[in-house]
Amino acid sequence: MFTLKKYALPNLVHFRKFSLTAALSSDELVVHRDSPDNNETTPFEFTDANMTRLEAIIKNYPVGCKRSALGAALDLVQRQIGWVPISAMHKVAEILGVPRMRVYEYSTFYTMVKRSFKGKYHVKVCTTTPCMIMGSDIIMAAVEEACGAKAGHVSPDGLFGVEAVQCAGACANAPVLVVEDDYYEDVTVCDVQDIICTIKNGGIPPAGPRSGRFAAEPSCGLTSLCSEPPRPGHGLQHALLK
Structure with missing residues (x-):
């Protein structure tokens, strides 16, 4: 009769890690401490x-x-x-x-509720898969440099708070940078510098894709719906039009 004890090699028993990234823990998510x-x-x-x-x-x-x-x-x-x-x-x-x-x-x-001061301008960099593939690590480094604050911290002047967030909900326009209610999409390092400098100077950068495309249209240009849509009744039998 087959038994595991007879054939198993004890030194081969191990636990496999499914993730190699460092765990980011925070007591802010569930615990309040008076300050x-x-x-x-x-x-x-x-x-x-x-x-x-x-x-x-x-x-x-x-x-x-x-x-x-x-x-x-x-x-x-x-x-x-x-x-x-x-x-x-x-x-x-x-x-x-x-x-x-x-x-x-x-x-x-809900992480949209700020339970601590996040700076006058809360700058959030999406780091979920689509944005990561499109270079969110580089964007985060550029944001930290431009704002003068590391992720999870507020700049010394209290102007900017920087945070890494999960899925800003604009995956087709990755990488995405969010400042308060405004979304900045298709951002590059140069775009980050321009956005942050504009805010520092008291301006409001225009929100939306920085690549020139409209909303989430294909980056290569329109591939469908390029002509006028047919009129109502197009393709119906004549008998149904009466």
Whole structure:
């Protein structure tokens, strides 16, 4: 009778690694630690304008469903002060009438919620496969040099925060650089220098592909839909046109 013990060689037993890249760990994803500028006593109140906006958003949902405005409320906080301290989370929970834990869950799950100061301009470099193939490592190095900050850190003047992110959702336009709400696509090292220098000088670089193509059209030019579309009814039997 075949037995593993009889034929197995103990020195050949090993575990295979499926990834050789270094693990990037961060306690920011799930854990809060009080700091002088981020604790329960950190001052936060919605401005009158933002409170009016939030009340209008809440009215879009049925009675008893105020919690549906959670994402919008946190976005208003972030647009008001640039990030979301834990005191602001408590304020949102109070206004929406939900347990604080519900706000913690949302804030720690979605990486678009900045739970610490990321600089006046949050510069994100996509490093997922399409962007990596198109040279995101070089783009990241150029961003770090231009901003004066390593990935995961803020520049000494507080102007730029640099971060590596996963899939910015514009894979056809890789490599992609995101600054706040603006997407810069098909970027090169020269484009990075131009974008960052423009921001430093108080300008707003035009968003979109830097290669000259429109949106996500083929980089080699249009290969289909190059002529006027046929009129309604084209190709139908005459009997069906009556």
